[in-house]
Amino acid sequence: MSIVENAVYRGGRRLASPASLEETSRLLDRLRADDARCGEPGERCVLAWIGLSDPSEDELRSLGEHFGLHELAVEDIRQAGQRPKMDRYGSTVLTVLRPAVYRDATEQVDLGEIHVCTGPHFVITVRQSAHDRSALVRERVEAEPGLLRTGAEAVLYALLDQTVDDYYLVVEGLENDIDEISDELFSGAGDGAVSQRIYQLTREVSAFHRAVAPLEVELRRFHQELAEDAAPVDLRHSLRDVLDHLIFVTTKVEAFQSSLASALMLDATLIAARQNDAAMAQNEQVKRISSWAAILFAPSIIGSVYGMNFRFMPELSWVWGYPMALTLMLLTGTVLYAVFRRKRWL
Structure with missing residues (x-):
């Protein structure tokens, strides 16, 4: 019951x-x-x-x-x-x-x-x-x-x-x-x-x-x-x-x-605001990475050219060839750093 x-x-x-x-x-x-x-x-x-x-x-x-x-x-x-x-x-x-x-x-x-x-x-x-x-x-x-x-x-x-x-x-x-x-x-x-x-x-x-x-x-x-x-x-x-x-x-x-x-x-x-902040922070990181990659890439090109070991290269018999290559690498990197710094990527 x-x-x-x-x-x-x-x-x-x-x-x-x-x-x-x-x-x-x-x-x-x-x-x-x-x-x-x-x-x-x-x-x-x-x-x-x-x-x-x-x-x-x-x-x-x-x-x-x-x-x-x-x-x-x-x-x-x-x-x-x-x-x-x-x-x-x-x-x-x-x-x-x-x-x-x-x-x-x-x-x-x-x-x-x-x-x-x-x-x-x-x-x-x-x-x-x-x-x-x-x-x-x-x-x-x-x-x-x-x-x-x-x-x-x-x-x-x-x-x-x-x-x-x-x-x-x-x-x-x-x-x-x-x-x-x-x-x-x-x-x-x-x-x-x-x-x-x-x-x-x-x-x-x-x-x-x-x-x-x-x-x-x-x-x-x-x-x-x-x-x-x-x-x-x-x-x-x-x-x-x-x-x-x-x-x-x-x-x-x-x-x-x-x-x-x-x-x-x-x-x-x-x-949405937190996601936007995260995206902006990630974007800043990408800018920094890209900037340093570009700065290091230019000297790498110069170094790779001189590392090809061609038989006939004018700079091989030039006394200032090696210092000039190093100076060009440094100058290129410095200019790129200044440019990215000015754009606030670094």
């Missing part, structure tokens, strides 16, 4: 922990028949909260049968890797959340996935990955009976609130790494590792943005629906606070994308 937690609440307090989905459905029907509501109007006192992890096909069919889930909702739960969304099927709402954790050691954003089905008297959370904070949210709402009495919307709010709060930690980690990249770039100590780090962070920020940006639109719509349904004012205010936090996160992530794009451009400029 993939059931992680299964509880039925009444009046904000845990009443029972059924062992199966069938038992939960029967208990929920009996409680609703006996006393579906209590206290102030609009406060749902009977609520089942079921937590699943990678449910089997049989369990998904059982969920659909016992809780009246739409077949499209069951199909969505079956498929992982979806974007954040909130789809309404009659009185049931399917919400896909993408909780995130930032791994500072590897500079990676670890994205999870949670499917949340909320109905008039039930909440079903389906974990599609190892990263899940539903247990922490359950502890929180169980410690606040007044919140739990509000109904499934309150549980969904708590899950949204925890997810967005975790986003703040991801934002802090990304911001710290981007600051480090900026310091490396402006310190002039950048190398190929900095470029790789920028590209990796750009990929992680883009993935994080895809998990955050769609949720803002869905939260705005959900907040509007709560207002139209005359949901408790405190719940609407709390959800509005979550929306404000999400807007802040989205703004920061978009700013990160802009900063990383600028960092990529700056890094490319610095790399």
